[in-house]
Amino acid sequence: MVTLESLLDNMPKKVNIKMIASELGVSPSTVSKALKDSHEISKETRKKIKAFAKFYNYKPNSLALSLRNQKTMVIGIIIPDIVHHFFSRVISGIESIANHKDYSLMICISKDSYEKEVQNVEMLTNGSVDGLLVSVAKETLEKENFEHFNQLIEQEFPLVFFDRVPPHSQVDKVIIDDIAGGYNATKHLIEKGCKKLAILTTPSHVTVGVKRETGFLKAIEEFGLPMNASFDIRIDEKFDIKKQIKELFSQNEIPDGIFAVNETYAAIAMKLVQEKGLHVPKDIAIIGFTDGLISKFTSPTLTTIAQHGQTMGAKATDLLLELIFQKDKKRSPKTTVISTNVVEREST
Amino acid sequence: MVTLESLLDNMPKKVNIKMIASELGVSPSTVSKALKDSHEISKETRKKIKAFAKFYNYKPNSLALSLRNQKTMVIGIIIPDIVHHFFSRVISGIESIANHKDYSLMICISKDSYEKEVQNVEMLTNGSVDGLLVSVAKETLEKENFEHFNQLIEQEFPLVFFDRVPPHSQVDKVIIDDIAGGYNATKHLIEKGCKKLAILTTPSHVTVGVKRETGFLKAIEEFGLPMNASFDIRIDEKFDIKKQIKELFSQNEIPDGIFAVNETYAAIAMKLVQEKGLHVPKDIAIIGFTDGLISKFTSPTLTTIAQHGQTMGAKATDLLLELIFQKDKKRSPKTTVISTNVVEREST
């Protein structure tokens, strides 16, 4: 009689159902059924097969399963960048939900390049994933070319955008309430007594920057404050950020409150204010938009608008799984809005 | 005659070779060959098939390809955490190399849990990836149970560890020269005139903490400085970090130089020193071990040991691809060491 141990040497690195079957003198289907505890198979055979499988550390090949079931249990993610606290929080949120539902993550990085994004989309939608979560590349937003996504939507491929989304509404997406965030940030500064407000924002093709500015302007107007055009700095990250922010302080009049649409701009502005010998928040108050780490460690610590990246990732995944689950059912695109809140620290 | 356009409506969402074949009245193998420009197929047929495929946006199913070729072109990654600047830099390094060689990334997060890590390993090695990059979970390091990895190594599954690696040497790995880093950090403090050095480190099961401390002690000894046992703080992140660091200043004698084995500890220590009314670096100099963002934005900015996470990711991937490429060849485990360097800022 052949003992399990005596076989060890003959077995190759990775066993599959066929090998188990031939080794045990049964058919592959018997093995397959036995391994899923099918009552079609006798208790004895089941026991024997399972023991054997366990001993040889059999694990079903997921590729074969995916192909057969037309389901990969993988979610694809395309993000502009991963070395970015906000995005890593989003991924963490995605992972927590996905993992809970036995989904794995396939992550691609577009580096904000249109071409890479197109490649990523093609790669991921060739059968490797069941659905796609995307934060659109800056270059794509600039070009306004969303053809690669439209194709997916036509094919009814499960697709959810988050944070940086295409401007048209007919897609599923999860966004931050950037307008309200900008508004609240500005209101906070005004309530702290600021009268001459400046904004550090992004070029106009970056949707989130524009929206935050919209909220900013809304608050300015509502509270009847003047808007100084030279206090509106649009930073182009292709050039030196510090230099661009510096222009704010090279004028006759300087602001007494600064709203930065992200954490980095806020932190740099703070350094510059201090270098000028001015005090934060006494001379100039600063508030940033962020989900980062820096804010807690600047001196003074930075008041910010919390973005809740983790929540965004979780909600986007919930939505995507819904799409995957009811793939055939007709439904209309859904937008989930994540609200923000002011986290008051020392800079205001 | 059937025009391409007239077919559009009848074609389902996603076309495959079989559909193209039947639609064009040829065999699947002809289509397959034509699409790869095989000279076996006549120029005309090739042209026709390619045009058709392009029109219907045919893309080969990667699952089927992987199954057939026994090659997924995917690299699996298991990391303890993603919301961590160092790890996201490592991933970025991995991605840059992987992408260049047409590999995709499947990322799992162990959350420093042994059980999750085991699950991740099982999931990823069931055929979904060609190789694995792993930074080991804290809990696994504590338990010292590496059975799940040993199995892979026995099966000669391509596997490379990075940063947090198993203590035994018989594995491929990429590590930071933590001892030298700790030594250089300490030497830097000493050169700046510090005489009473303290260290903020991790519990003893975290390898990197231990190694950095080894370097620290080596420098202390070499320069003939005294080591005060109460200046050796081992922080357990299960409890309040701030409180633990505070103990350093609640004694009769306080240090004049602090070496923190990571950025967060350094930044918190700096805040505490300042809260005590002391000056950094005049009263107490501080140096941190890191690859983070915080250092640039503290006041004063923080002198650190740069870890080069990106480089680590890139080197690990190079090594892994080597393993994948020469899978059968016998070779002995290789260790790559990434050197660090002091980035001097204002805190020392």
Next chain:
DNA sequence: ATGAAAGCGCTAACAC
């Protein structure tokens, strides 16, 4: 120049 058949690993409907 084209097609049939087998097989990558697995499962499920359908024999027996």
Next chain:
DNA sequence: GTGTTAGCGCTTTCAT
């Protein structure tokens, strides 16, 4: 209770 067969989408050897 067990086995045969077909098929998920693709490629490749071997006919024709």
